[in-house]
Amino acid sequence: MVIQTMPDVSPTKWHLAHVSWFFERFILGEHLDGYRPFDQRYDFLFNSYYYTAGQMHARPRRGLLSRPTVAEVLDYRAHVDEHMKRLLSTRDDQDFEFLVTLGLNHEQQHQELMLTDIKHVFAANPLEPAWRPAPETRAGVAGPMSFAGFPGGVVEIGNDDGGFCFDNETPRHRSWLEDFQIATRPVSNDEYREFIRDGGYQAPELWLSDGWSVIQTEDWRQPLYWDLALETEFTLGGRREIDPEAPVCHLSYYEADAFARWAGARLPTEAEWEVVAREFPVAGNLADSGAFHPRPAGGTGPRQFFGDVWEWTAGAYAPYPGFRPLAGSLGEYNGKFMCSQMVLRGGSCATPAGHIRPSYRNFFYPHQRWQFTGLRLARDV
């Protein structure tokens, strides 16, 4: 619970302390009269990136902390829980409800990160330990991939369903779409293996310039966690045979983009993805299934928008027209990252089912691939 294998990864212990700090700093500290922090120094240690809330411990040094111990962090959590319960019994206004819901959604995000970070930590160990029994390799059949057509025009995207959402999903706004086609399901391991065997990683014409540079520098020749023979992959259950039917996973944006070009297609825009996906129920192989690994979903029509793998879109993460970040330090939550990252949609097998929405915008840098990230193709008409 202590190890950090790269700056992107945080120790499990840190995640636990940080989500507790989030409640303490932004709710208890501001709304519970006379609240005394569990330990003043945690404000420095467990602030992630809220510069306007104070100084913070450098991110790449999170794995250097032998203290507080796991037991002390659990005590911290209990302390925060107890005071949250007390405060919850006294407040029921809408602003407060939003704050608590934000804290819970924040925690759900870190639940997903804990899983992906543990996977990275375990994979860095030559012993390749398993966190749980390996997921089944033959978990079903993907069914054929085809393209479904949708009409263009002025569409509206963004969240206005009245429930909780992050600031970056708003405001609901108009956008212009040309007619387009979108693939009925994500790209499978077998399809991606064909790309590799066709020399995909050796063909510069398929790659963005930055992507070509990264795969040379990092010597990438396959998705993260695959072996060189393209036969096995490391999972939260240890190494196992690759399921050819399951959605391909742990791709960078560069790889998703190169595959799409090789396939004579492209990635969908955010708007294309959203107008299609919101017609389907939010259900699928999400964290609640307990699989913690992508699985094929049978069928024929458009499907599998939620769960399994986050789907890279062609959309650079940017503010929606009229975007206003939350007030105060919480305004740093999403808005300040709106540069040089790409949006992903739909949630993964590590996303809590109650956390995802059609309008949900996740975002990562194009080289990052330790999340459960895959792709779905789209085409012009």
Next chain:
Amino acid sequence: MVIQTMPDVSPTKWHLAHVSWFFERFILGEHLDGYRPFDQRYDFLFNSYYYTAGQMHARPRRGLLSRPTVAEVLDYRAHVDEHMKRLLSTRDDQDFEFLVTLGLNHEQQHQELMLTDIKHVFAANPLEPAWRPAPETRAGVAGPMSFAGFPGGVVEIGNDDGGFCFDNETPRHRSWLEDFQIATRPVSNDEYREFIRDGGYQAPELWLSDGWSVIQTEDWRQPLYWDLALETEFTLGGRREIDPEAPVCHLSYYEADAFARWAGARLPTEAEWEVVAREFPVAGNLADSGAFHPRPAGGTGPRQFFGDVWEWTAGAYAPYPGFRPLAGSLGEYNGKFMCSQMVLRGGSCATPAGHIRPSYRNFFYPHQRWQFTGLRLARDV
């Protein structure tokens, strides 16, 4: 003509050889029967980034070449010119005309880069040599900045005027715009100085996360080439007093974005900029003026869209819907850079007047600022 101060910069000699190579490799080599390259080895030395055209000399090593000498490069150019003349006398079809025009536009881009690269090289020298007499400091009055309103709706942007344009300006396509306002002129040095004096570089809430990180790491406290006292700037004419009325220049995207946030505004989108700018003639302080430095432009209404400074937009550089790159190796010209860069519009005081268009899309990484880059504000209604 030999020095390279950072990987982004190329030696003057290299620019000269590279633009010659472009004609040799993509026109003479493919269209002039029996053409023999001036020196086979130049194919390696002066290929910039066309992976599909062969191996190339590493970009950061361009400044390590004492040979070919300047005289040899000029001979190379004469050789290419002579054969181009011969070929031009035998071909007048449209495809060929496009190729030659592309070669000339390519050369115009490098004419601008030569100026900005020489400026960087000279500025790196503690002696701060001047390339030419210093531009006048009091070159006019900027006039007041206000905002002009424009209606939204479905607009068309992209090039379809029938003349030459780059592939990245096409296809002409529809886009949705909300009503918006755009500033009548670029931000001036004096206005930017006010931002600095108001603590702009010390206020994390104004900055994108990546930008805040860069200004800490690089210890940026003012535009490139300004002194710490905010009184003088290095120009192609050496160090001189900052002209308070002239457009602010040599800003990164991060700085442009932070200024806009401080000013309660934002950067314009590509479509907003284009639909306004195309109503004005393509004229201004471009390279042909010989000033090679931004100057204030008097007046009151919307103005100064072309020349002086490239204007950062809020648009991440991405393919237009339906974009198709040029065929073959020339497809690497623009398309493969469509990730993690931001679009700039309008040309600068170093851009040849015949090179710029309302639909022209320049692009740089958000941290880059050695070009003549500034900004114009925009607002929602």
Next chain:
Amino acid sequence: MVIQTMPDVSPTKWHLAHVSWFFERFILGEHLDGYRPFDQRYDFLFNSYYYTAGQMHARPRRGLLSRPTVAEVLDYRAHVDEHMKRLLSTRDDQDFEFLVTLGLNHEQQHQELMLTDIKHVFAANPLEPAWRPAPETRAGVAGPMSFAGFPGGVVEIGNDDGGFCFDNETPRHRSWLEDFQIATRPVSNDEYREFIRDGGYQAPELWLSDGWSVIQTEDWRQPLYWDLALETEFTLGGRREIDPEAPVCHLSYYEADAFARWAGARLPTEAEWEVVAREFPVAGNLADSGAFHPRPAGGTGPRQFFGDVWEWTAGAYAPYPGFRPLAGSLGEYNGKFMCSQMVLRGGSCATPAGHIRPSYRNFFYPHQRWQFTGLRLARDV
């Protein structure tokens, strides 16, 4: 027991597994018939630097191992201990005795490293946890420092006492010494503080060129673990007031050398140190005292050669004339490090008392200072 704060530091768990592996690999594996390794994969994980014994896990990645757990490592140790006991009951020849003694001395070295590495890990934590109660600040009086003179001539140094020693202490050989003087005790914290207050870290003429470069780059202005006010230091007992009388500690060679120059003196050579120190009993504040921190030693004459702080000498670590490393992989133990490092003598407050000898040669790179390292002055006559 898992954290690695820099490549020089190893996790406590790694130390424990590595010393066990040393017995397994070099004794059980070669001398106990039919011995089966506890886990074949540990040969890769816990080999430190014996290239001729096989591939190994990269040193900077030792802190990325969540497995084997501490419990598994303790099982490993028990397994090795049990088989060592069995083997010990069947062998009593001299070669075998040497090997076992080497294994035990190797373990003693790692006992010291565990303490210095834990200190580094704890110091990297903003909470500055204590491993044990803080050592007393006023632990005695250093007594005056003076210089004692010794005659030169042909001397013999190196080990020939018949007991165990490392290969690098041999062979006993002749060396020429001029008459010299050596300080009666190590330099104290108070004396070093005077050097700092006199501008020692700002005076380039006092420093080796490499040292000046390091203190600029690393922004060193005081010994490791001191605060900027020169009032407190981090110890294995947490932060406490600096004891002015105790030997100064956690200095790099560069700092020891600069202090000596400032003091109008120099560091002793290995031979000078050894011919003086061997006249004294091997006793002092070594690990067995339980202080784990340097203490002043009262008195007047030459003293305190053993324990408290390793004393940097002026000697570059090099083979003695006629040096022969141990045969086989154990030849990699010492000999291959005989370049670019400096020799230290006398042991520290973290060195087991049974481990140190007058002829003992410890060695570190001149920039390293996380060991308990100090200095004693010397002078020409």
Next chain:
Amino acid sequence: MVIQTMPDVSPTKWHLAHVSWFFERFILGEHLDGYRPFDQRYDFLFNSYYYTAGQMHARPRRGLLSRPTVAEVLDYRAHVDEHMKRLLSTRDDQDFEFLVTLGLNHEQQHQELMLTDIKHVFAANPLEPAWRPAPETRAGVAGPMSFAGFPGGVVEIGNDDGGFCFDNETPRHRSWLEDFQIATRPVSNDEYREFIRDGGYQAPELWLSDGWSVIQTEDWRQPLYWDLALETEFTLGGRREIDPEAPVCHLSYYEADAFARWAGARLPTEAEWEVVAREFPVAGNLADSGAFHPRPAGGTGPRQFFGDVWEWTAGAYAPYPGFRPLAGSLGEYNGKFMCSQMVLRGGSCATPAGHIRPSYRNFFYPHQRWQFTGLRLARDV
């Protein structure tokens, strides 16, 4: 004359300006009444490493200077020469003579560096230009290598011949030597090629730990400037066939040391080398021969101590007992480098004949190999 291929290398133009500055700063500025510097700013640009003489331009940025031009530097030189002539006509005291001689010897050192730096610059160019006609490949026969024995005892080394020498060659002092043998000539290309073909670069047991690390990281598999086939080498005359009989050249200390271990020998100590070499006249293939490349020297007995290649010794560069650096800023000339470097003896084919002495101590870091550096073997008896 402008290019710098690595921090160790300086542009030819810089060398020329720096040696002029040395005369200006340390002689004219302090001894010629009313002398006005040619350009005050050169004090910053052309100070190499004399911290006590003022701030200086960062070494790795020497190749970024387009100004002063070569013509301006030659004017600078003429200015300094003219004032030196004037001053020389008025002073003939011993202190002054020493200073001028020091300035001349300093310039001789930079004459050698110009050659080795130009070689490095030209070799970095894929065109591999030649500075002059290639040296003959078959320039003679090396003659057999054998070992000559010498008796040990108390010897004296260091300079006391009354002529000019650097401070680091003094004082003359006693040292103890055991009986030893030294090779009659340097190791040849053919002998080194045998080492490579015998797997020398793949055998960790032959290498110092730091050396093994460097050859892995840098992917060294042969001397600098050799091709992978071990057939050709880059010379100041361009690429040519390797002369099997000539002394091997452009080795790091690590490679020299590994070869010696492979050959069952070792490198000589400084004292061993000096007591043997001083019995021979200072003559050989030095810069004055005009070959600028090592050549074989026929014969049978001990020979070839001077010229051809600097010979790595086993001696870490350290102060001689009783060493006192020059007073003032000139004390920074040699003394502050006495750490982590190894001593080389005898001069090379790029060393001016009037510059070298038996007591001369050159020094480089063990990984450096762009000088003309080779080795001679030695053995215990």
